[in-house]
Amino acid sequence: MSSTAVVPEHPWLLPGALAPTTGVARRQRRTTRDWLVDILCCLISLAWVAWATADTRSASPEFSMPPPYPWMVAADAVLGLVATALLWVRRRWPVGLAVATLPLTLFSLASAAPLAIVYFTVVVHRRTAVALAYTGATLATNLVFSYLRPDPSLSYWGTVVWGVVITLLVLAWGMFVRARRQLVVSLRERAERAEAEQQLRVTQARQVERTRIAREMHDVLAHRISLLSLHAGALEFRPDAPPAEVARAAGVIRSSAHAALQDLREVIGVLRAEPAAVEPAAPERPQPTLDDVPALVDESRTAGVRVDLHDRVDQAGAVPAAVGRSAYRIVQEGLTNARKHAPGAVVAVGLDGGPGEGLNVEIRNRWPVGERPHPEIPGTGTGLVGIAERVHLAGGRLTHGRDESGDFRLAAWLPWPA
Numbered sequence: 001m002s003s004t005a006v007v008p009e010h011p012w013l014l015p016g017a018l019a020p021t022t023g024v025a026r027r028q029r030r031t032t033r034d035w036l037v038d039i040l041c042c043l044i045s046l047a048w049v050a051w052a053t054a055d056t057r058s059a060s061p062e063f064s065m066p067p068p069y070p071w072m073v074a075a076d077a078v079l080g081l082v083a084t085a086l087l088w089v090r091r092r093w094p095v096g097l098a099v100a101t102l103p104l105t106l107f108s109l110a111s112a113a114p115l116a117i118v119y120f121t122v123v124v125h126r127r128t129a130v131a132l133a134y135t136g137a138t139l140a141t142n143l144v145f146s147y148l149r150p151d152p153s154l155s156y157w158g159t160v161v162w163g164v165v166i167t168l169l170v171l172a173w174g175m176f177v178r179a180r181r182q183l184v185v186s187l188r189e190r191a192e193r194a195e196a197e198q199q200l201r202v203t204q205a206r207q208v209e210r211t212r213i214a215r216e217m218h219d220v221l222a223h224r225i226s227l228l229s230l231h232a233g234a235l236e237f238r239p240d241a242p243p244a245e246v247a248r249a250a251g252v253i254r255s256s257a258h259a260a261l262q263d264l265r266e267v268i269g270v271l272r273a274e275p276a277a278v279e280p281a282a283p284e285r286p287q288p289t290l291d292d293v294p295a296l297v298d299e300s301r302t303a304g305v306r307v308d309l310h311d312r313v314d315q316a317g318a319v320p321a322a323v324g325r326s327a328y329r330i331v332q333e334g335l336t337n338a339r340k341h342a343p344g345a346v347v348a349v350g351l352d353g354g355p356g357e358g359l360n361v362e363i364r365n366r367w368p369v370g371e372r373p374h375p376e377i378p379g380t381g382t383g384l385v386g387i388a389e390r391v392h393l394a395g396g397r398l399t400h401g402r403d404e405s406g407d408f409r410l411a412a413w414l415p416w417p418a
Helices: 032-057 071-089 094-100 102-106 112-125 128-148 156-237 243-267 290-302 321-341 383-393
Strands: 307-313 347-354 358-365 397-402 408-414
Touching: 032 071, 032 112, 071 112, 094 102, 094 112, 094 128, 102 112, 102 128, 112 128, 112 156, 128 156, 156 243, 156 383, 290 307, 290 321, 290 347, 321 347, 321 358, 321 383, 321 408, 383 397, 383 408
Parallel strands: 307 347
Antiparallel strands: 347 358, 358 408, 397 408
């Protein structure tokens, strides 16, 4: 059984951690969104480096006091450009890059923006323990930075407080993004697992229905072949029988053989596997036929369901046993679904057809409106799957769902040879 993963409509809008992968890859590839985000981060970092450098060289700086030597301003700008260039590899080595550039947080103002982006990447892509450890290190270096690069308009502790606030804001934002991505991944895994389990349930329901049909066909074929054996034995032991009796026996053999071939064609491909260690099951009761449908309807009426039966079948006594059993099961499933999903609704059961034109079975009920007075009867959701498998093996057609009038309609056509 192969499960098909849901492919998003625009995968290029997802980050690499959430984009679907084709095959086993050692590391995630960047999506179009990742490239756009990286370009934007680099542009923001370059703008910050230019702004911080220009502010430091101005006569009245706003962010930080200028260093004692003019060459330190140029060196700080170069360090900011290097940190900006390193942003391209931050997705691959976030922790290593953060540790390598940690000394810059002691004195470099131009590197503040790219280092904040690196810090955000660590929080998003690594465990919370790693993010908190790096947060503690940045809070410690913030004490030194506030002393070496004081703000002209704030005191030392005011500068420290602002550094702590900015650090905690980046931490909170990164943890929110990480939690959201983990939630999306968890929901995707649950959806794929639920889809795989549903496919398994459908497969099991089909196998159970095939096995049930095989058991029913076994009884029918045994009956047909026993008739063949009986009349063939009579012809063997009475070769001098009158021509009329021989013709009648030959006719019975021909009709029985034809019916057996019809039944065998329906059961071809149905696998019946019984473990050898399991003891033989008790004989099943006689299988229902089309004549048992009125009794089935009466049972539903006794249970409180309002059922209208319209039986317009021509030559109902001549319907093949397999077709009658399938019609019975279809009506049974339709009444069961009506009791489960539309309590109190009137159910209309229609049967019509004849030899050569096929047997039509239709169950219709109003779609439920409003709240249900009683809790819904639990079910596996595979009843229609089994009915569809039965109809398919019989060579018929099955449709179900809401029609133009809004009613729920379950209809099947079963072949009835002339």
